[in-house]
Amino acid sequence: MSLLIERDVSLKLYNTLAVDVSARFFVAVHSLEQLQDALAWAKQQGVAVFLLGGGSNLVLTADLHALVIYIQLRGIQLLSEDAHSAQIEVQAGENWHAFVQWSLAQGFSGLENLSLIPGSVGAAPVQNIGAYGVELKDHLESVLVLDRETGQTQRLSAEQCQFAYRDSVFKRESGRRVILSVIFKLPKQATLHLDYGHLRSYLAEQQVLQPTAQDVSRAVCAIRAEKLPDPQQLANAGSFFKNPVISAEHAQQLKQNYPALVSFAQDDGSVKLAAGWLIEQAGWKGVRQGDAGVHAKQALVLVNYGGATGIQILQLAAQIQADIFQRFAVELEIEPNVMGQVNTPA
Template structure:
């Protein structure tokens, strides 16, 4: 049975940047049957389809044509538990942060560094979300996705997802696959990852000798809240630009000029730079315009100062990209997905 369809639906409450733009049509689906019905209707009518999770990693750049499908499926479970690890499964519409808390309640460890990341479980593999030294792919087991070209539900193991830095097969082939549920392999004993310096310092300050995943989760939440604005208070899409990955020669040249530049050598020989540092050095931290700005505490975050439109956000982003390119010769890539317009 098809769920109710809303016409000319305002998407403001469906995206964390708080941009008010209309969706031509909107349906919220709770299960695979409703999803298939909505997709079948869109195919019959020739409507383009836009999938919507938590709306935390997208910018609405104008009215959205066709059909917007909001994934609202719920459910989470421990599939199996072994001596050292366990596999959990959750439906695509599950809130990510609540899933992290639930996993800790089950005595399972590994997701604590990814606490307080906004969005849904189904969207997490698309972006290969990561924070404080951990990426989703580190804990990924498998997922089920509906292939819109065949109508079949396919199982994807870790090696077939083409995970990269904020990237995956599902992002590379956007629109083809609809993620239905995700399975993660977690630890039955604490295995803290404290590589990120501020997190390591915060842990050291607790004076605790034994690893405690719940404490790590709390510390991660504190750090995130100190640096990133709450979308409920100040609309934003989190980190707006990816941290650029440079060839070692280009990174070495930049470091010769900017020896204090934060840089992180990668396993493949490339060097990751901190996009927020580049933006701050280019003079954009705390910049305000009429309706949009750059957060005063974290230059990597663009914020809605009131009634922002997608064109306002994209104009500011383009100006930042231009100045960083001119100053450092580094091209910043936008992280959120752009829809509408």
Template sequence: MPLSQNTDLTALNTLGLPARAQYFCALTDLAQLDELRADPAIAALPWHVLGSGSNLVLPDQVTGLVIQVALRGRTLMGEDEHAWYVSAGAGENWHDFVQWTLAQGWAGLENLSLIPGTVGAAPIQNIGAYGVEVKDLLYGVHATELKNGERRIFSQCECRFGYRDSIFKQEEAGRWLISEVIFRLPKQAVLHTAYGDLVNEMQRVAAEPSAQAVAQAVIQVRQRKLPDPAVIGNAGSFFKNPVVDAATHGQLKAKWPELVSYPFGEGAFKLAAGWLIDKAGWKGKTLGPAGMYEKQALVLVNHGGAQCADVQRLCQAVQDSVRGQFGVQLEPEPVFW
């Protein structure tokens, strides 16, 4: 089994931060985990699981073993009267998988087109966009306990999904390696087109409502607003949209009538973090080699040469500004190792 030392991870995180792993392994078969555990020196180290590095802030040095999940495969497992059940390996590219499901005629994931990352990372973050979250279509998650090899299937309920959150980011963080994800895609498609920019894009192209049309509209919107990591390093949306109670929302709306917000459950509202950051003066502003993207204030970018410390400094400065002006605390989306 290929196991390398002092491995360069710069090309394996979309922010393009310079980082090196003490040990590194590309996982193409779950049997490799047994081999790793059989080596006492490796088994005693901290283990870190890496997908495509699209939602990650890496330190300069990563102590321990970095396992990059490269498990592939996608298939129709079965169907019933109401849905198709589709499986994908955790190392599959998320966008490619979504487009594959649509090409088969299986709707449901179209609003999540062009989100960077792997299939295995999707339930960890409970990725979401334009009114849809992965929890809405997820049926089960196959996972392996890193240190003892226990294999288990987490049901949708057992994943304890929240807004950009799951059990894999909370009490079970760092314990499990996700190997496969199963989705339940309804045969009676329900299109979600009433969300912000998506409404305007569907009207602009005058598209007939269909899953494919929604996917193309989402792709167009995201390409206009978000930078390509191959061109400029970034981790997509860097901050979660904060959720506030009705009283706080009312106070903010009274002071800033143009506040961008959406109802979020009973008596709560989700605020647009990008709007808050823009109003706080950070859109297009830099702090050293890192900055907030000129076309979308929610995206933190690496203009070249940024390191982990630069990202942390900018993150803190943006949080301080937004909290000082609006009394709202922003929380980063990416995971900091």
């Protein structure tokens, strides 16, 4: 078996919150065969398995008494194209932002609003990542997975993935399926989404009157870089809370007390609120408790100034949740996956 299984490996460099917990066993896999061998080894040893991608949407709260499998499958393949669109298969270990930039360079659009989101392609379907009015599901065609219950590979359609807001079957049945690759169908003629956030105004300020998909990508990158800290400079897991969805009646009541409330009407009649706005209004922006804090430029982001534990970050999050509920009667849900001690058999 051509596997290098390491022992007692710090995961600080493998999660963007830079929480320093350790993995009892650790292995990087670069192929389906290596993945299958790693799963077989874990089963033989009677240890649990924890699958790790880019580590960008993760809060680790304790050492993992498990085999951490670091997914490193690489490759981008153009499967087919015609005058209107292209079908592309991307391996799970590819960097998400790098793939978005590659697709734009090839003349394929659709993912420009999702530029600069940290993490890997394989992790993207788990959360159904989204930004600036676009979600992954809008251009995903299918996902190739290894089903750990059957030991067989299986291709799931977008419908079978059961995508919802920051949710999917992969998140609800965590650990059952290992994502191997994702197939996207991307248009060649861009249909730009500019009415979410500050995209349109930013482009106008830059005097970009007829934007292309690449212009939108550059705008998204600039806006994100201005508001969101680079995990390489200040450890964070991106947006820490989901934007809450409430009833129209509740939203109207809040509007009466807070006329500047940032909200977005949904197709089903409900209203989505900007969680960052709520947190900022409550005075949490820039608050620091030890090495855990709320980012000074974006209240939606919790950061690790160096030595915060996952527990300390979650304690800060819980205080914010309680305060927002008391002030606005709105429940905030944590967006990253929270992982504690893993010690159950694989």
